[in-house]
Amino acid sequence: MLDELGFPPSHSVADAATQSPANSLRTALACAARGWPVLPLAPGRKTPAANCARCQGSAHSPATCECIAHGRWCHGFHAATDDSDRIRDWWKSQPRFGVGVACGAAGLLVLDIDAHETPLPQRERLLPGIPIGDHVSLNGLQHGFHSLALLAALRQEADPALDTGTLRVRTPSGGLHVWYRTAPGQTWLCSTGSSPRRALAWQVDVRAQGGYIVAPNTVTGSGRYEVLPGSATPAPLPGWLETELIRTGHQSASLPRQSTGHPTPFRARQAVIAAGAGRDSATRILAAALATIAECRATPEGASFTEKLNRAAFTTGGLVAAGHLDQHAAETVLLEASEHARPGQQRRCASVIRAGLAAGMRRPLVLKDDRP
Template identity: 60%
Template sequence: MHPLAPGRKTPPANCPACQANAHAADACQCHAAGRWCHGFHAATLDPDLLDAWWKTNPGFGAGVACGPARLVVLDVDTHTDAVPARDRILPGIPIHQDVPLEGLASGYHSLALLAALHQADDPTTDTGTLRVRTPSGGLHIWYLDHAGLEFTCSTGSSSTRALAWQVDVRAHGGFIVAPGTTTHTGTYDPLPGAKTPAPLPQWLSDNLVRTGHLKDKPVPLPTVQPAAPPRARQAVLAAGGGRTGANRLLEPLLQDVANCAAAPEGTGFTGKLNRAAFTAGGLAAAGHLTHTEAEQTLLAAALAARPARDRHNRTVIRAGLAAGARRPLHLEARG
């Protein structure tokens, strides 16, 4: 825990000496002397030191350094920003043009959409973990780091690393306002339900890996993977799959791809994805579906099986589509 400036959601200023001489937090002598300089870097569990800080400054709010506490907090925003392009709502996940986006207005909606695409429960309604309503109407959803993985922070508007539009991630290298803290704009109120953070759900962990949130370097995913078939079919349908002749031909191949989620290796995933992409490329070249529809449908199936391998998936899909396009697949010539 560490102090926040009275009435604010940011740490207090450094001491005059630190302000006058810029230096790294880990080189600061103030921490050894019991001072709170450098924000969350001063976080401690020492009850005597905490008592001394708040006795001297009873107006302090409280912050929690996420990294040392092994926290991953989803900070759901309700800003009035304009809705971005479809490829920025859920970075790395294509949203088909047939999916209506009317009413999409905040991080609540984009996070619910991400959960729906994974056939998972909406984290904003997860009473099994600590949730804190912010003064602006947003929500902090607290989870504990998944075993063996450490994640870093991001903002939902980032062009380089983001989980979902208007959903910030607070983890290593950041802090979160503690429940019960009051600022000039209001109080951070815990909602009914669990009063402590639950373990980070596997599907969220997978998506944090997929979107580049791993700290330092990639860590192998746990070997237990979620079952694929129901999710795969929903992903295919959400991406525009129907019962046309092209879809009847393509859907079993997409299902084979998504079924690879049953095991992390040894399933022939790349070959199956390439086969589906080749077929889709031929169908697109023959005019049975557009190239965009083919690519989005393939990406949805691949995501269901290997969410942490987005770059690999895209490379295989594009190569397969290009190869298939050189051999148009005219359904009327079949059987």
């Protein structure tokens, strides 16, 4: 019997402590059936299965590795596949493999929330780019669940750890994996919550392009990765989290490809530069906001255009309030992008844009570039 997502559930305490070979293979095939390329994990561990002796002793690139070309599992997520025949061959070779999912290739972004008992970092490392004054008490803030809840509260959004509308997986160590789908063509970068270079929140890792995540129901020596009640499928990545990920440098250097075949208009792209968004983070955020509007052109109905336009205007208003953008220029570039997506609806779009800008301007968007 399989659960809603196709993962074999555990039926006993004993089952939860051991990796059933049949269940492990069924989990791998269930992931592959959903278009999630999988890789084998070392039995009882959460790390990829070891490379062959040749690859262990060579510094060659995974892109040129003959092992991957011949269907072997060397180089971790680089060898991930959704080919059911190859997966069966791998698990026939080692039935006790665990299951990993290559996040980027699967179009997934997973928040990996830790609950480690470690000392608090410096205040600027709790929510990178968001100043936390010395007058703010940090009593009770202990781990990633708290730092992510704090970020959500500051943005007046729901805590992702409590999001029953998406797939959530409890880890054996007491942490949580919150799974989301990314938009087609969108590329997000991995990070660790303790990184001084790129991080979303303390003790909150981001698993995306260039990384993998342990599949639900996989068992390691520490226990089972258990699916929690709620949705058994990943929901689309929330818009406010997209904004935070862009703000903290998680978006790939290349902007998302436009799956619609209608890129953001040339004049609108020029306006991004002319509007005064001179800092890199602000420019990326504005460009991403315009892209979400422009993408609606290919879907005349059912694209949630009004919601996306309002969200883009709200985000842009935050840039205006923080001094990154002139208000008139912001309204102009949003109107041009909306006219590209919904020709002839400027009056209605203008009303949505003004309301979104007004709301966003009440909440300045502080970027990591703003730090002294």
